[in-house]
Amino acid sequence: MKRRILAAAAGAALALASLAACGDSGSDSGSGSGSDKITLGFSQVGAESGWRTANTKSIKEEAAAAGIDLKFADAQQKQENQIAAIRSFIKQKVDVIAFSPVVVTGWDAVLKEAKAAGIPVVLTDRAVDSDPSMYVTFLGSDFVEEGKKAGQWLVDEYKDSDETVNIVQLEGTVGAAPAIDRKKGFAEVIKANPNLKVIASQSGEFTRAKGKEVMQALLKAHKDIDVLYAHNDDMGLGAIQAIEEAGKKPGEDIKIITVDAVRDGMQALADGKINFIVECNPLLGGQLMEIVKKVHADEPVERRIVTEETVFDQEAAKKALPSRQY
Numbered sequence: 093m094k095r096r097i098l099a100a101a102a103g104a105a106l107a108l109a110s111l112a113a114c115g116d117s118g119s120d121s122g123s124g125s126g127s128d129k130i131t132l133g134f135s136q137v138g139a140e141s142g143w144r145t146a147n148t149k150s151i152k153e154e155a156a157a158a159g160i161d162l163k164f165a166d167a168q169q170k171q172e173n174q175i176a177a178i179r180s181f182i183k184q185k186v187d188v189i190a191f192s193p194v195v196v197t198g199w200d201a202v203l204k205e206a207k208a209a210g211i212p213v214v215l216t217d218r219a220v221d222s223d224p225s226m227y228v229t230f231l232g233s234d235f236v237e238e239g240k241k242a243g244q245w246l247v248d249e250y251k252d253s254d255e256t257v258n259i260v261q262l263e264g265t266v267g268a269a270p271a272i273d274r275k276k277g278f279a280e281v282i283k284a285n286p287n288l289k290v291i292a293s294q295s296g297e298f299t300r301a302k303g304k305e306v307m308q309a310l311l312k313a314h315k316d317i318d319v320l321y322a323h324n325d326d327m328g329l330g331a332i333q334a335i336e337e338a339g340k341k342p343g344e345d346i347k348i349i350t351v352d353a354v355r356d357g358m359q360a361l362a363d364g365k366i367n368f369i370v371e372c373n374p375l376l377g378g379q380l381m382e383i384v385k386k387v388h389a390d391e392p393v394e395r396r397i398v399t400e401e402t403v404f405d406q407e408a409a410k411k412a413l414p415s416r417q418y
């Protein structure tokens with residue numbers, strides 16, 4: 093128990109230290125200090141995946157290009173760290189707060205505090221279940237649609253087969269919008285073929301290491317897995333290692349569908365180890381900075397801005413890889 097408390101304290105101290113360091117880097121500007129520069133407080137989920145790394149890079153680069161003073165805080169996948177970061181942004185009187193919520197629930201109190209302080213909030217990447225009047229807009233993907241695209245590929249792939257297809261699913265972070273919605277969209281579409289059966293579904297927390305660990309356990313528990321549906325490339329890539337170590341061929345003995353289309357995922361797709369990837373675009377920085385400028389200038393913005401995305405099969409991956417940005 094004592095050790096748990098110490099570990100939690102160390103984690104919180106680390107998060108606050110990173111927050112303080114970020115705040116310091118832009119301390120000569122922002123509405124609190126009388127500069128003309130817009131100050132944006134951004135709370136990021138963490139650094140759990142290739143997608144997240146590309147998203148962070150896009151936000152930092154586009155803020156610099158737009159001349160926006162960015163106060164960036166990494167929450168290390170913990171909601172309490174995100175809430176602490178948002179409270180710190182409120183205290184610092186930033187002009188706009190943006191964040192990518194690690195989970196859907198539990199944001200009402202801190203959103204009310206931002207509203208009471210008169211600071212507009214923009215959601216990026218992931219949704220919350222709070223009243224939409226608590227934030228200005230939500231910029232990000234349609235995760236249900238992504239799940240549907242994954243399911244549709246499978247329905248098409250097995251349209252001429254009348255045998256049972258055993259599917260295992262690696263879900264994202266428990267309670268996160270992409271985990272909930274990608275599961276939902278996929279389930280809705282595969283209902284069309286009763287032979288498509290999800291025999292196991294477990295969280296791999298959107299990380300490569302956990303994806304591998306969970307897949308190792310699934311391979312031990314089920315000798316007859318035909319398909320893996322992983323909610324992101326990283327978990328799929330971890331699972332590929334587990335499949336190879338179990339003496340099976342990923343992409344052939346077990347067909348694999350993932351979401352994201354980051355470079356490592358696309359390489360595995362081009363190499364025949366993944367069969368299909370649904371794109372989830374992390375390059376949200378440019379659109380976010382445009383929104384921030386408009387919100388700061390009191391100009392209207394759309395309540396929901398959906399990211400445009402595509403899908404890749406193995407041939408499409410080979411063509412797209414040379415110019416892939418992330």
Ligand code: AHR
Pocket residue numbers: 140141142143144217218270298323324325326351352372
């Ligand atoms: O919210 C977007 C998801 O979060 C990405 O698909 C996943 O890779 C990331 O961790």
